[in-house]
Amino acid sequence: MQKYLEIIKQCPLFEGIADDHLLTMLGCLGAKTEHFDKKYTIMAEGNPAKYIGIVLTGSAQIIQIDYYGNRSILSGIGPSEMFAEAFACAEIPAIPVTVIANEPCDIMLINCDHILHTCQNNCGFHQQLIFNLMKDLALKTLLFHQKIEITSKRTTRDKLMAYLFFQAKKVGSNRFTIPFDRQELADYLEVDRSGLSAEIGKLRREGVLESHKKQFELL
Amino acid sequence: MQKYLEIIKQCPLFEGIADDHLLTMLGCLGAKTEHFDKKYTIMAEGNPAKYIGIVLTGSAQIIQIDYYGNRSILSGIGPSEMFAEAFACAEIPAIPVTVIANEPCDIMLINCDHILHTCQNNCGFHQQLIFNLMKDLALKTLLFHQKIEITSKRTTRDKLMAYLFFQAKKVGSNRFTIPFDRQELADYLEVDRSGLSAEIGKLRREGVLESHKKQFELL
DNA sequence: CTCCATTTGTTGAAAATTCAACAGAAATTC
């Protein structure tokens, strides 16, 4: 646990928690870490929604798969970011998504009950954690709004351009690297992969953008 | 304010607040109510994100309009429900959506600062409110997941059926009334209205459902 | 009750997406 301290400190859940309290608190919360190899399932749809996950190393993806096997990527998450917190906080029985390791990962799991309820002495830390959870959930809501704004466009081109503009805005530059390969980008934008590839080619020929694999430049 | 007390008590923000404290608290929070006629804008995109809104009477819709004027409905909200709380809690400068009155409405507005920060005496009520906000945001996240699950389907038919199944599940019956007219349903599902009407007609002829305006029955 | 505005359903043509299949490029494995 010690070796991940720098990552953990950056997790929005622990904002405002003094460094020297962090480890004790993690013990008190019953935090445990697990390792997952690439493509392994960290949480499966239908699993109990008890745990909040925090990515320590590597990266993961939140996905939904429907009856027909269509995969839809809800978001990608990297070190110090949280996942499944909404389901744990909502105290629903089972999670409606699947979380898979995008590369080898170390994941910290915290039983959300310990944050929300199990505090006999109503200590200030729990209040801080709850405040942090609220803040995090509010920010996650904004990401959902963004995704809906992108995927509500009717054409592959418009979805792609909306996504690329958000990425450019996020890093503050016209050159950036996206966290998805082609299939994953298609699953995030909710379009057909081959159609997406074709559209990228067309935009390149039109001089709208340059791209090489995951690297893009808006012109 | 007094006359809306029953509605206000049902608002998830005030869960666990004793009745006899409610009015005082509302005063302390600087809550104010405003009336809006049908189709009027309650909050416009770009407005400061200071206020949490609570619907007292009537109903409203959260919408996004893109460059081309395409409207996308994010959700509909009715009495005792909150809106814009995510933007206020995230403490971003401006809201990214527009809220319009779907019918004549009375709306209560609360400056979120007063909930999150301005409490000198760290009273238990504020902690409760923050906990309630967290809970509400977690539940709202589930609604977003649901909307994405619906709109990620590739055909109008699949989107419509996914939506109707969720509605049926929600009320626990195969007969239900939806809160949208045809154009609004199309804007929620992010499809073309005429195509949606055609698809409903086809499903009816196939014996999959019965429908009369906003009333549906799955067969 | 009548007129007017809104909502809904229908249609056909144009545009876009999806689907399946394949080939070359790139990356990984042994």
Add this chain to the structure above:
DNA sequence: GAATTTCTGTTGAATTTTCAACAAATGGAG
């Protein structure tokens, strides 16, 4: 370093959506 797997781009056909325009049905105002 060779073989194998994965990823990416391309294509054409089939399906579906969008778009525009119109008529019927509905609802409200005066």
